[in-house]
Amino acid sequence: MEYVLTLLPMLVKMAIVVGVLLLLPLPLTWMERKIAAHIQQRPGPMRVGWHGLLQPLADAVKLLTKEDHIPAEADRRLFAMAPVVALVPPFLVFTAIPFGDPVQVFGTEVSLMLSDMNVGLLFILAVSGIGVFGTILAGWASNSKYAVLGSLRSIAQMISYEIPMGFSVIGVVMLASSMNLSQIVAAQEGLWNVVVQPVGFFVFFVAGLAEAQRIPFDLPEAEGDLGAGYHTEYSGIRFSLFMLAEYLVVVMLAALNVLLFFGGWKGSPFFLPDTVWFLLKIGFFVWVFMWFRFTFPRYRYDQLMAIGWKVLLPLSLLNILVSGILML
Amino acid sequence: MARTTVKGTGWIGRLFFFDLLAGLRLTLRYMFSKTVTHRYPDHEKWVPYERHRGHHFIKTNDEGDVNCVACELCSQICPCDCITVIPYENEKGDRRPKVFDINLARCLYCGLCEDACPADAIKLGQEYEVACDDRPKLVVHLEDLVAAPRKAADGGQVRPAKLEPGSGRRSVATAAAGAEGYDWWRHIRKGK
Ligand code: SF4
Ligand code: SF4
Numbered sequence: 001m002e003y004v005l006t007l008l009p010m011l012v013k014m015a016i017v018v019g020v021l022l023l024l025p026l027p028l029t030w031m032e033r034k035i036a037a038h039i040q041q042r043p044g045p046m047r048v049g050w051h052g053l054l055q056p057l058a059d060a061v062k063l064l065t066k067e068d069h070i071p072a073e074a075d076r077r078l079f080a081m082a083p084v085v086a087l088v089p090p091f092l093v094f095t096a097i098p099f100g101d102p103v104q105v106f107g108t109e110v111s112l113m114l115s116d117m118n119v120g121l122l123f124i125l126a127v128s129g130i131g132v133f134g135t136i137l138a139g140w141a142s143n144s145k146y147a148v149l150g151s152l153r154s155i156a157q158m159i160s161y162e163i164p165m166g167f168s169v170i171g172v173v174m175l176a177s178s179m180n181l182s183q184i185v186a187a188q189e190g191l192w193n194v195v196v197q198p199v200g201f202f203v204f205f206v207a208g209l210a211e212a213q214r215i216p217f218d219l220p221e222a223e224g225d226l227g228a229g230y231h232t233e234y235s236g237i238r239f240s241l242f243m244l245a246e247y248l249v250v251v252m253l254a255a256l257n258v259l260l261f262f263g264g265w266k267g268s269p270f271f272l273p274d275t276v277w278f279l280l281k282i283g284f285f286v287w288v289f290m291w292f293r294f295t296f297p298r299y300r301y302d303q304l305m306a307i308g309w310k311v312l313l314p315l316s317l318l319n320i321l322v323s324g325i326l327m328l
Numbered sequence: 329m330a331r332t333t334v335k336g337t338g339w340i341g342r343l344f345f346f347d348l349l350a351g352l353r354l355t356l357r358y359m360f361s362k363t364v365t366h367r368y369p370d371h372e373k374w375v376p377y378e379r380h381r382g383h384h385f386i387k388t389n390d391e392g393d394v395n396c397v398a399c400e401l402c403s404q405i406c407p408c409d410c411i412t413v414i415p416y417e418n419e420k421g422d423r424r425p426k427v428f429d430i431n432l433a434r435c436l437y438c439g440l441c442e443d444a445c446p447a448d449a450i451k452l453g454q455e456y457e458v459a460c461d462d463r464p465k466l467v468v469h470l471e472d473l474v475a476a477p478r479k480a481a482d483g484g485q486v487r488p489a490k491l492e493p494g495s496g497r498r499s500v501a502t503a504a505a506g507a508e509g510y511d512w513w514r515h516i517r518k519g520k
Pocket of ligand 2: 398403
């Protein structure tokens, strides 16, 4: 009985997280298309459902019924594996992301996260680093020049930006003296980290955009020069898995920005439940990412590398140094 | 068009990305401005200006007779050679067209026929939905031309419309009261 009582909440939480994450891209694609449209003074999808709300469903049905094509010269096993490999890390990351303080349900305390790790932040950075494997495998297995070029760019980009990203959060870790995300949030009770760590936030935000391969750093899937980059050869359901992974990475980065620099779920106004407040903040960041996407052009490859190594890396190191001196 | 040029901000401007911020501000303003898309064909329809050169029509006089005197000037001047006029003498002794065909598939809507006509007969009207799935249907005859829509006196606006049922599937502006159109150009952002 004891056993069931500890296992059951875990299973329920897992089911909720996985279910929500799987369904999340549906509203996100709608949102992205609407934002794109309104920036260009168009109404966006309007025909399927009220203001096109059912459009993502129609698109999903279309994607799932499309032919699942594997190129003749492709490495079939790797080709089939790549979308799953790309999808697993973003899902894994959400095991370590807290959504609020522990709540009381039926007299037992339930924490609003799957696993309260002491090194949650490290885990997230490490696991999201694995995400690049899906891209590498996809590009390699497709046996197509565009896909390989896309995945090569992706590797170089991910490795370059992982470093400033990792350094930029060190200031936050120093302030909270912990790598536990709940404690990092608790340490921002009075004052958001973005106020004390503006440079850290800037570096993290920009490096995050590059990690998520969003515009202006979307070189791995630059439509203009690479077809679609590493997933050029994918179609149907496999392609939709890549899209799913991409949207999840965006949500993950939004969540990390909120947790590390914008006070997490603390200090919600108007008696909003903490979790709702947290989700609203995430939504805001997702919206900002999309707004960026339809505003900026893409950086050139050498510019991308220059920004990563010559600007963000020194900035993040300087940030660590200054925060260290100030904390002494 | 709206500009986002940022000048004279010096190194502070570069350090804090004033140029990127200006771009973001611009797209933010656009995001919350009115959309300009016509919801054509089943909700709205653009009624063209009076000067618009669309599907031809032929004017009739008070006696219900066509103005055209079958002089064939229009078919002579037509650069596409798409007007066929065959004259005859009607019972009143007037010269009138027996056949008046225009091949809209060839027509380039230049309006030269309208200019050449000495009898104020052939005009280019407001109708622009001439697409169809069969090329012979694009040859319109005298009775089609007499029945075709005239120039739009109230042109230059977007009117509520609905999609006509049937095989033609044309969009028709609803004539009902309260179905007021609006000047589309009002919604276009100009300058700042
Ligand atoms: S509009 Fe021009 S091309 Fe068309 S019928 Fe008249 S003269 Fe010919
Ligand atoms: S439409 Fe005008 S120009 Fe053409 S034949 Fe008739 S009168 Fe002559």
